[in-house]
Amino acid sequence: MEKSMIIIGGGLTGLALGCYGRMNGYKTSIFEMHKIAGGVCTGWKRKGYTIDGAVNWVMGTKPGSSYHRFWEEVGAAQHWKIHNHDYFSHIEYEGGESFSFYAGVDDLEKYMKGIAPEDTEVIEEFAGAIRSVMKMELSADKPPELYSLLDKIKMVKMLPFGRLIKKWGTVSIEDFSRRFRNPLLRKVFTGEAFGDVSYLPMALLIMMLAWFSQKDAGYIIGGALELVGYIQRRYADLGGEIHFKSKVEKILVENGRAVGIRLVDGTEHRADWIVSAADGHTTIFDMLDGKYVDDTIRGYYQDTAAGSQLIHEDSFHS
Numbered sequence: 527m528e529k530s531m532i533i534i535g536g537g538l539t540g541l542a543l544g545c546y547g548r549m550n551g552y553k554t555s556i557f558e559m560h561k562i563a564g565g566v567c568t569g570w571k572r573k574g575y576t577i578d579g580a581v582n583w584v585m586g587t588k589p590g591s592s593y594h595r596f597w598e599e600v601g602a603a604q605h606w607k608i609h610n611h612d613y614f615s616h617i618e619y620e621g622g623e624s625f626s627f628y629a630g631v632d633d634l635e636k637y638m639k640g641i642a643p644e645d646t647e648v649i650e651e652f653a654g655a656i657r658s659v660m661k662m663e664l665s666a667d668k669p670p671e672l673y674s675l676l677d678k679i680k681m682v683k684m685l686p687f688g689r690l691i692k693k694w695g696t697v698s699i700e701d702f703s704r705r706f707r708n709p710l711l712r713k714v715f716t717g718e719a720f721g722d723v724s725y726l727p728m729a730l731l732i733m734m735l736a737w738f739s740q741k742d743a744g745y746i747i748g749g750a751l752e753l754v755g756y757i758q759r760r761y762a763d764l765g766g767e768i769h770f771k772s773k774v775e776k777i778l779v780e781n782g783r784a785v786g787i788r789l790v791d792g793t794e795h796r797a798d799w800i801v802s803a804a805d806g807h808t809t810i811f812d813m814l815d816g817k818y819v820d821d822t823i824r825g826y827y828q829d830t831a832a833g834s835q836l837i838h839e840d841s842f843h844s
């Protein structure tokens with residue numbers, strides 16, 4: 527008998543989950559409160575222009591890379607056209623100073639040394655870390671909790687990545703800025719350039735620059751709307767259902783198990799599995815009335831610093 531799955535939210539996560547659900551034999555129904563799919567991955571037209579609200583680059587755009595296969599499976603990579611940026615970012619300051627984060631590590635290293643020869647040692651260490659990530663093939667086959675003994679043995683090849691995270695995962699971008707003697711490089715790596723995310727670890731910046739350098743973080747021509755369209759069409763081709771203007775009010779729970787949903791219009795829908803791909807706070811505290819949380823989870827939503835630390839730990843847990 528075919529198993530059924532209700533998915534709350536038709537963003538990228540919900541659409542991808544719908545695709546994989548169908549590929550694994552589930553009858554899937556997505557309930558999306560908006561009139562279009564995509565969630566926060568969206569864009570809009572205005573006066574002849576497309577305003578993209580989400581996509582500057584996407585990881586996994588290089589054929590053969592570990593994440594590229596996922597984009598193929600959800601129907602995007604077969605159709606998209608990719609532009610690889612020359613720059614990760616470009617910063618201009620009042621007074622005429624500027625700095626370019628070149629997408630290629632060789633160009634970036636040469637450029638930084640030209641600006642600050644006095645910081646050659648630090649620059650070479652930074653560039654070396656980027657190159658070391660480029661040599662690593664990150665495993666993306668399955669989550670760690672599903673690893674078999676053989677999978678764990680194979681993870682030995684990830685030890686260099688673990689060492690990199692141990693070294694750079696505890697150093698924030700702003701902390702690293704203090705190692706430069708050159709005032710422009712100091713300024714570039716502080717909050718003036720990275721805003722309120724300068725507290726993030728250097729490991730994240732190093733990995734992003736590595737993906738850019740190996741052309742695995744390109745821009746999808748057409749942006750967010752085009753990307754969503756590819757995956758939505760794949761989901762439809764697989765026979766999945768999506769219901770628009772269908773806002774979920776409550777997740778129905780019986781005997782400690784989610785069994786269905788109630789929409790704002792009062793209608794109820796049931797399935798074997800209920801998966802929320804909606805906002806975490808809305809899911810936990812509104813749809814589930816905050817009944818299934820402990821002090822730790824509650825704290826993450828009450829204390830923004832704790833929430834940021836949770837993201838940090840989840841992203842760089844080795």
